[in-house]
Amino acid sequence: MGLGECLKSQVLCQVLISYVFLASGLLINLLQLCTLPVWWLNKSLARRINCRLGYCISSQSVAILDWWSGTECTLYTDPKMYPLYGNENGIVVLNHQFEIDFMCGWSFCDRFGVLGSAKVLVKKELAYVPVIGWMWYFLEIVFCKRKWEEDRITVSQSLQKLRDYPENFWFLLFCEGTRFTAKKHQISMEVAEKKGLPKLKHHLLPRTKGFWVTIQNLRGTVAAVYDSTLNFRNNESPSLSGILSGKKYHADLYVRRIPLESIPEGEAECAAWLHKLYQEKDGFQEQYIQTGRYPGPIVSAPRRLGPLINWLCWSALVLFPLGAFLVSLLSSGSTLTILASLAFCYGASLLFRWMIGQTEISRSSGYGNKVNSSS
Numbered sequence: 001m002g003l004g005e006c007l008k009s010q011v012l013c014q015v016l017i018s019y020v021f022l023a024s025g026l027l028i029n030l031l032q033l034c035t036l037p038v039w040w041l042n043k044s045l046a047r048r049i050n051c052r053l054g055y056c057i058s059s060q061s062v063a064i065l066d067w068w069s070g071t072e073c074t075l076y077t078d079p080k081m082y083p084l085y086g087n088e089n090g091i092v093v094l095n096h097q098f099e100i101d102f103m104c105g106w107s108f109c110d111r112f113g114v115l116g117s118a119k120v121l122v123k124k125e126l127a128y129v130p131v132i133g134w135m136w137y138f139l140e141i142v143f144c145k146r147k148w149e150e151d152r153i154t155v156s157q158s159l160q161k162l163r164d165y166p167e168n169f170w171f172l173l174f175c176e177g178t179r180f181t182a183k184k185h186q187i188s189m190e191v192a193e194k195k196g197l198p199k200l201k202h203h204l205l206p207r208t209k210g211f212w213v214t215i216q217n218l219r220g221t222v223a224a225v226y227d228s229t230l231n232f233r234n235n236e237s238p239s240l241s242g243i244l245s246g247k248k249y250h251a252d253l254y255v256r257r258i259p260l261e262s263i264p265e266g267e268a269e270c271a272a273w274l275h276k277l278y279q280e281k282d283g284f285q286e287q288y289i290q291t292g293r294y295p296g297p298i299v300s301a302p303r304r305l306g307p308l309i310n311w312l313c314w315s316a317l318v319l320f321p322l323g324a325f326l327v328s329l330l331s332s333g334s335t336l337t338i339l340a341s342l343a344f345c346y347g348a349s350l351l352f353r354w355m356i357g358q359t360e361i362s363r364s365s366g367y368g369n370k371v372n373s374s375s
């Protein structure tokens with residue numbers, strides 16, 4: 001192990017990274033709250049400001065992935081489509097089996113200049129996660145309860161609001177609705193069998209309603225679906241803890257651009273179209289596992305300096321007062337203040353551990369562990 005790797009794996013480094021993320025994130029959440037009056041005066045301006053503030057948070061996780069851990073993200077796609085990425089609105093359909101898939105997604109958003117405005121259909125539980133969940137309120141992220149009776153209205157309403165969004169955005173959909181586990185796979189294949197659908201080897205059966213409602217509400221606003229398949233080399237299962245301790249992974253993403261006009265409008269036809277898409281995705285996964293490659297050519301989409309600069313600036317901003325506080329704490333010699341500060345740090349580290357836990361598949365929800373009642 002080299003000196004750099006040894007340093008990155010030290011607990012102190014991870015404590016400092018967590019501190020920077022939490023302290024700067026909460027400060028940015030506060031700034032987002034301060035933009036509330038702007039929403040009434042100039043909605044478009046408020047949205048643009050929030051894109052920049054959101055970027056300040058999400059690009060920290062990109063900096064950790066791209067620059068701290070040095071994880072490489074390779075893009076396979078048609079070079080003719082490349083100039084369109086980031087210059088139009090897109091719906092991204094991504095497989096959901098890795099703990100850091102959202103970080104790789106954000107990294108690609110950054111490479112195409114849409115990180116601040118990136119959107120996702122996300123489970124409501126994540127809205128309560130400090131920093132990222134709170135940031136999402138101001139970025140008009142679409143929350144769902146994964147209960148169609150309630151979601152059909154609220155998701156449509158949230159999607160309608162995006163129709164006049166002032167910046168290009170990508171809207172991410174994990175149509176599988178939950179992360180892949182062997183048990184969830186087995187249950188969803190029982191559902192596939194009952195529906196007379198072909199079995200998938202590497203995906204859960206996609207939930208079609210969210211996709212249909214998204215297409216229906218964003219038609220005319222979004223130009224294309226970006227069918228995306230993510231994998232990691234050497235059969236690795238990357239984790240956020242691995243990234244924080246500086247472990248380098250290699251992600252491969254295959255993207256196909258499908259014009260929105262080619263997707264059927266009716267609910268049943270749209271659902272059948274999505275099932276067929278997932279059968280194709282399953283084929284790409286199989287090819288990747290067998291050959292280590294996707295069908296498309298590799299195009300260059302290098303990591304950018306923006307996230308690193310942003311991260312260093314926020315680190316300087318919040319580490320300096322921490323240093324000053326520690327010096328005054330030690331020189332005060334007050335046992336009570338020192339104990340109170342230690343208790344506060346312990347609480348903050350528990351909070352960060354809990355946040356990391358949200359990304360761990362072993363703590364995944366029970367959603368998809370049984371056949372949904374509407375089937």
Ligand SMILES: CC/C=C\C/C=C\C/C=C\C/C=C\C/C=C\C/C=C\CCC(=O)SCCNC(=O)CCNC(=O)[C@H](O)C(C)(C)COP(=O)(O)OP(=O)(O)OC[C@H]1O[C@@H](n2cnc3c(N)ncnc32)[C@H](O)[C@@H]1OP(=O)(O)O
Pocket residue numbers: 085092094102104105106108109118119120121122123126144145146147148149151170171172173174175176177178187188191204205206207208209210211226228255368369370371372373374375
């Ligand atoms: C160039 C580069 C390109 C790309 C770069 C890549 C990415 C970058 C893009 C953007 C990044 C942006 C942000 C990323 C940041 C963070 C994101 C992190 C994580 C958040 C992810 C989540 O929270 S995922 C969970 C939430 N999302 C979803 O659930 C979406 C999918 N779900 C749906 O669409 C659902 O339909 C629903 C949620 C709208 C409603 O849920 P409900 O449970 O009520 O579902 P259904 O009504 O659909 O269920 C009933 C139907 O399902 C069948 N059924 C029953 N049991 C099962 C089962 N076990 N498995 C499968 N199917 C089942 C049942 O038969 C019913 O079928 P019908 O035919 O009647 O529909």
Ligand SMILES: CCCCCCCC/C=C\CCCCCCCC(=O)OC[C@@H](O)COP(=O)(O)O
Pocket residue numbers: 017018021060061064096102123126129132133174177178179355356358359363364365366367
């Ligand atoms: C600079 C430090 C960088 C640290 C950056 C990240 C810290 C982590 C903080 C908060 C995590 C919240 C956002 C992550 C969301 C990812 C979780 C996820 O992928 O959700 C799973 C959801 O699809 C389905 O859930 P289930 O599988 O049904 O359960």
